[in-house]
Amino acid sequence: MTRARGIRSFLAAAAIVVLACSIAPAQTLHLPPHERIVLKNGLTVLLLEKHGVPLVNISAIVKVGAGGDPAGQEGLATTTAGLLRKGTKKRNAQQFAADLDYIGGEFEAEAGPDFTAVSAEFLTKDLARGLDLFSDALLHPTFPQAETEKFLAQSLDGVKAAKDDPQSVMMAYYSGYLYGAHPYGHSPSGDEVSLKQIQREAVVKFYEANYAPGNTVVAVAGEFDAAAMRAKLEEALGAWEPRAVRSAVMPGVSSSKGKRLLLVDKPDASQTYFAIGNTGVAANDPDRVAIRLVNTIFGGRFTSELNEALRVESGYTYGAQSFFDQRKLPGPFVIFSFTKNETTTPAIDLALQVLAKLHKDGVTQEQLKSARSYIKGQFPPEIETSRQLARTIAMHEFYGLGDDEVNQLEARLDAVTPEIARQVIQKHFPAENLDFVLIGKASAIGPAVQKYAPNQDTRLLSDPGFWPAPAAAKK
Amino acid sequence: MGGSFGGGFMKELRADWIAAAILCASLFAAGAARGQQDYPVSARTLKNGMKVLVQTDHSIPNVALYIFYRIGSRNERPGTTGISHFFEHMMFNGAKKYGPGDLDKVMEANGGANNAYTTRDVTVYQDWFPRSALPLIYDIESDRIRDLSFDPQKVKSEREVVASERRLSVDNENSGVLDEQLWATSYIAHPYQWPVIGWMSDIEHWTMEDLRHHFEMGYSPNNATMVVVGDVSADEIFKLCDTYIEPIPTHAPPPPVTTAEPSQAGERRLVVRKQAELPLLMLGYHVGQSNSPDFYALNILRTILFQGESSRMYQRLVDKDQIALDVSSALEPAFDPTMVEVVAQPKQGVDPQACEKAIYEELERAASTFTTDVELEKAKNIRLVEFYRQVRTINGRANTIGTYEVFFGDYNKLFEAAKNYSAVTKEDVQRVAKSYFGANNRTVATLLPENREKAKQQ
Numbered sequence: 047m048t049r050a051r052g053i054r055s056f057l058a059a060a061a062i063v064v065l066a067c068s069i070a071p072a073q074t075l076h077l078p079p080h081e082r083i084v085l086k087n088g089l090t091v092l093l094l095e096k097h098g099v100p101l102v103n104i105s106a107i108v109k110v111g112a113g114g115d116p117a118g119q120e121g122l123a124t125t126t127a128g129l130l131r132k133g134t135k136k137r138n139a140q141q142f143a144a145d146l147d148y149i150g151g152e153f154e155a156e157a158g159p160d161f162t163a164v165s166a167e168f169l170t171k172d173l174a175r176g177l178d179l180f181s182d183a184l185l186h187p188t189f190p191q192a193e194t195e196k197f198l199a200q201s202l203d204g205v206k207a208a209k210d211d212p213q214s215v216m217m218a219y220y221s222g223y224l225y226g227a228h229p230y231g232h233s234p235s236g237d238e239v240s241l242k243q244i245q246r247e248a249v250v251k252f253y254e255a256n257y258a259p260g261n262t263v264v265a266v267a268g269e270f271d272a273a274a275m276r277a278k279l280e281e282a283l284g285a286w287e288p289r290a291v292r293s294a295v296m297p298g299v300s301s302s303k304g305k306r307l308l309l310v311d312k313p314d315a316s317q318t319y320f321a322i323g324n325t326g327v328a329a330n331d332p333d334r335v336a337i338r339l340v341n342t343i344f345g346g347r348f349t350s351e352l353n354e355a356l357r358v359e360s361g362y363t364y365g366a367q368s369f370f371d372q373r374k375l376p377g378p379f380v381i382f383s384f385t386k387n388e389t390t391t392p393a394i395d396l397a398l399q400v401l402a403k404l405h406k407d408g409v410t411q412e413q414l415k416s417a418r419s420y421i422k423g424q425f426p427p428e429i430e431t432s433r434q435l436a437r438t439i440a441m442h443e444f445y446g447l448g449d450d451e452v453n454q455l456e457a458r459l460d461a462v463t464p465e466i467a468r469q470v471i472q473k474h475f476p477a478e479n480l481d482f483v484l485i486g487k488a489s490a491i492g493p494a495v496q497k498y499a500p501n502q503d504t505r506l507l508s509d510p511g512f513w514p515a516p517a518a519a520k521k
Numbered sequence: 522m523g524g525s526f527g528g529g530f531m532k533e534l535r536a537d538w539i540a541a542a543i544l545c546a547s548l549f550a551a552g553a554a555r556g557q558q559d560y561p562v563s564a565r566t567l568k569n570g571m572k573v574l575v576q577t578d579h580s581i582p583n584v585a586l587y588i589f590y591r592i593g594s595r596n597e598r599p600g601t602t603g604i605s606h607f608f609e610h611m612m613f614n615g616a617k618k619y620g621p622g623d624l625d626k627v628m629e630a631n632g633g634a635n636n637a638y639t640t641r642d643v644t645v646y647q648d649w650f651p652r653s654a655l656p657l658i659y660d661i662e663s664d665r666i667r668d669l670s671f672d673p674q675k676v677k678s679e680r681e682v683v684a685s686e687r688r689l690s691v692d693n694e695n696s697g698v699l700d701e702q703l704w705a706t707s708y709i710a711h712p713y714q715w716p717v718i719g720w721m722s723d724i725e726h727w728t729m730e731d732l733r734h735h736f737e738m739g740y741s742p743n744n745a746t747m748v749v750v751g752d753v754s755a756d757e758i759f760k761l762c763d764t765y766i767e768p769i770p771t772h773a774p775p776p777p778v779t780t781a782e783p784s785q786a787g788e789r790r791l792v793v794r795k796q797a798e799l800p801l802l803m804l805g806y807h808v809g810q811s812n813s814p815d816f817y818a819l820n821i822l823r824t825i826l827f828q829g830e831s832s833r834m835y836q837r838l839v840d841k842d843q844i845a846l847d848v849s850s851a852l853e854p855a856f857d858p859t860m861v862e863v864v865a866q867p868k869q870g871v872d873p874q875a876c877e878k879a880i881y882e883e884l885e886r887a888a889s890t891f892t893t894d895v896e897l898e899k900a901k902n903i904r905l906v907e908f909y910r911q912v913r914t915i916n917g918r919a920n921t922i923g924t925y926e927v928f929f930g931d932y933n934k935l936f937e938a939a940k941n942y943s944a945v946t947k948e949d950v951q952r953v954a955k956s957y958f959g960a961n962n963r964t965v966a967t968l969l970p971e972n973r974e975k976a977k978q979q
Contacts, residue, residue: 074582098580099913101906140840143830148899150906169906196843203846203868206798210695314796317688348634349625358622361681364689386688416630423632423651426581431913508798 075426077452080439081272087288088260091279092439094267096432102173102268104180105165105436107444109263110256111157112234113374114294117227119243121236123157125197126252130155130164132193135186139193142179149175153183157234160374161444167433170269173278181282187253194246202241209507212312212319212485216382220321220483222513223308223503224378229296232512239516258289265440268432299376301325302481307499311488312507318390318486319382322397324476326370326379329445335458336470337370342417343409344368344400344475345381351400356383362393370474374445379476387490394482394498405477408468418459425455560912562922562932563755565762569771570743573762574922574932575755578915584751585919586648586658589927592739593642594719595712595857596775601731603719606639607683608735612646613637614675617668621675624661631657641713642856643927644739649916652752656761663765666740671732680724687718696864698793699803699968706791707805707860707964711782737772744774748923751915782807782858789964797970799846802873804863804880805964808957811854811928817941818949819861819957823850824900825892825950826883827863831899833887838879844871848880854928861957873967887954891947901942 080094115122131146131153132139146153151168164184168176208214218233225231236244264283266275301324327337338346345352345368356366366383381401385393429435429452442451482498484491485507496502503513510516563575593605613635615621628635633650648658691697701716708714718724747766749758785807809815826833827850830840838845846866853859865876911917926932 099909101909101913140831140836147829147831148895148902150903169909199843199868200846203799206869207846207866209798212693316692317685347629349629357682359678361678362685364682364686384689385685419632420629420634423654424634424649426583427649427914427916430581430915
């Protein structure tokens with residue numbers, strides 16, 4: 047059992063894309079030099095040499111995510127990604143698994159709200175085989191009917207299994223409540239109803255419409271010679287046929303007005319899980335560094351004001367925190383914690399008091415200084431491995447950010463004053479307009495939590511889908 | 522899963538450790554591996570008995586510092602179960618110089634972060650910080666090892682924190698509930714039978730006296746190993762130890778745990794009925810402690826059976842029969858004879874016994890026929906890559922070096938493991954499959970979803 051990390055890792059997992067917001071220690075940290083090339087077929091390739099451990103990581107970002115799921119077929123982007131390795135022109139699913147495992151390789155493919163990440167990692171000595179597996183899956187998937195059915199059936203049960211762990215589905219309910227019909231409003235994995243609407247034809251169509259060299263960034267980091275790697279990538283990915291892609295434009299995000307509360311009933315729960323907040327900011331928001339600094343003070347570390355109040359001083363919970371999930375469009379801002387049934391309202395009251403205090407008092411020079419040191423000191427291990435480096439530069443490319451995210455971070459942190467922090471709090475941290483999502487035992491906590499919002503919604507955890515109810519969504 | 526209960530973080534660490542163990546072995550087998558010369562360790566034992574291991578790595582300007590105390594829930598007794606873990610929490614709640622709350626505040630303000638984990642065997646403290654915070658970290662660590670204080674108010678609120686942690690990770694998580702029941706059933710004599718986090722009634726009843734006793738028992742310098750990896754030199758670390766750590770007086774370590782678990786002579790079964798979306802299946806098989814000779818062969822067998830989508834169990838249960846969502850196994854480091862755990866998540870509408878049957882058939886196949894050469898080779902390759910994944914961060918290295926030192930008695934075993942893994946043969950794999958995975962040696966735990974309407978009527 048861990049003292050605090052268990053909780054923090056929830057955040058990391060929930061925020062699929064915590065923008066590699068970047069900070070460095072002692073004015074020394076820089077992203078290692080890397081090279082950017084565009085192949086003839088339009089594929090953007092980033093190369094970064096990182097020596098020390100004989101591993102290579104190759105990470106692709108295909109610029110379509112769950113935000114591109116057609117209404118009623120939520121989970122399509124995730125299904126498409128998951129099936130990439132389940133049958134290609136050269137290999138069936140079993141052969142792919144056998145070839146990958148034989149070299150101890152890793153292959154991952156996952157859709158988040160904004161994009162699909164496809165990556166592989168293997169030893170430098172297995173470069174040829176590893177690249178072949180990676181390009182085979184990315185360029186030549188065949189989506190066999192039997193594998194598609196198998197995958198969808200597993201995904202369906204995966205949603206049920208996730209519901210047995212309330213933490214793991216909190217963001218699905220919270221996003222649904224906050225964003226409603228907006229593409230950010232559904233879980234990338236889909237739900238019990240939408241997954242049943244997905245057919246092989248839709249997967250093939252989704253792949254053909256979105257997976258194309260001009261719509262993809264590939265970052266490679268690790269122990270290799272960049273010139274040689276460049277030639278190998280040309281060979282492995284240069285033959286990917288260019289294809290016109292209709293770039294989907296997501297509608298704008300509007301924040302939630304007033305106070306609303308969704309109570310998800312888990313009749314056997316002995317504790318209540320709660321999420322409170324509103325929409326936050328985009329990944330390229332000009333205030334992003336100041337926001338990160340203020341959020342570190344408010345709910346982003348062990349000694350944050352939230353954790354001090356809800357854990358250290360009162361013992362209400364094992365952990366309390368807040369985060370901004372920064373995306374192409376404003377992602378969610380959330381305050382998250384959990385507490386036993388009996389202390390549900392005292393804990394939520396306290397969280398709201400801490401938020402009110404942030405608005406009233408702002409942050410002090412001393413708090414800023416401490417949070418700056420913390421962010422700078424904890425940043426280097428964020429770009430320590432080839433995998434982290436590949437993902438960081440690919441993400442910067444996708445969000446239109448540059449190396450300055452890392453190289454200028456310390457200077458940007460140093461520039462934040464209490465006055466700037468005050469403005470950022472006012473502008474980006476919600477005060478009166480709040481969405482509440484609670485997962486807990488309705489019969490025990492329902493009456494008491496009515497005080498938080500005039501408008502309340504209720505749903506059973508075991509009801510199919512998250513929020514809104516799938517049937518209602520179809521109307 | 523298993524030896525420790527706990528959050529994802531813990532599981533990650535443990536999985537990595539197991540991997541590392543196996544890896545290093547095959548790293549030599551593969552012939553391409555980097556070895557001890559690439560990751561040199563300096564060692565020194567202080568006059569008070571604490572062993573200090575240092576590895577220099579300047580790739581980032583940071584340091585990972587781990588302190589392993591050889592005390593965990595196996596050193597507890599009924600009535601105070603979970604006190605090792607509770608004590609771990611109290612180590613952050615105030616000592617002589619750094620009072621309640623100061624430790625975290627000072628550390629974070631200087632760019633550092635910390636955590637800790639407790640298992641059945643050890644309690645491990647972790648600091649991650651920029652090298653500029655080096656002297657401060659030593660000041661903090663020496664303060665709490667020497668002069669921990671117990672503020673009654675802090676004891677009270679921390680009890681609630683731990684109760685919340687238990688509700689989070691056990692009561693409201695199916696795998697947590699089932700894992701706890703599995704160990705409580707498969708062990709009847711040895712202290713591995715109770716959960717690391719402790720029974721709720723014990724969490725509610727520890728006394729200040731129990732805490733003081735625990736401190737005196739487990740927190741002697743000669744019961745600890747310190748591992749430092751990162752942007753440091755061995756000389757500067759040894760100097761800091763001279764100043765801050767060596768003067769701390771030593772005392773008697775915990776009394777030996779003499780209770781041996783009697784061998785199991787027949788299958789044990791248990792059922793947990795609970796509101797849930799899906800059932801869950803866990804199996805436990807008694808095996809030896811970490812430093813027993815079959816450790817390497819067991820890990821190779823587990824890789825062939827459980828690791829990757831080409832593994833036998835995945836191919837059989839998930840891919841071919843389509844009766845499970847996933848199937849995995851765990852074997853955690855342990856001082857005393859422990860268990861290999863197998864977890865299967867049955868699909869909706871599948872009787873967990875169907876998963877049981879398929880698992881038994883695959884175990885039987887492994888016990889009755891040789892594994893193929895390709896499978897054996899694959900298992901060694903997988904371990905090799907995982908070794909590099911483990912040592913690619915200063916944090917991973919600090920944990921791995923410490924784990925080898927503590928559980929195998931010598932950090933050099935990390936490098937010798939290669940030789941031991943490459944020595945594993947098909948015959949060894951078959952032998953361990955046969956000797957440990959029979960029906961008489963297993964405990965079967967099943968979580969069955971309770972019908973909601975029926976639950977309401979009761």
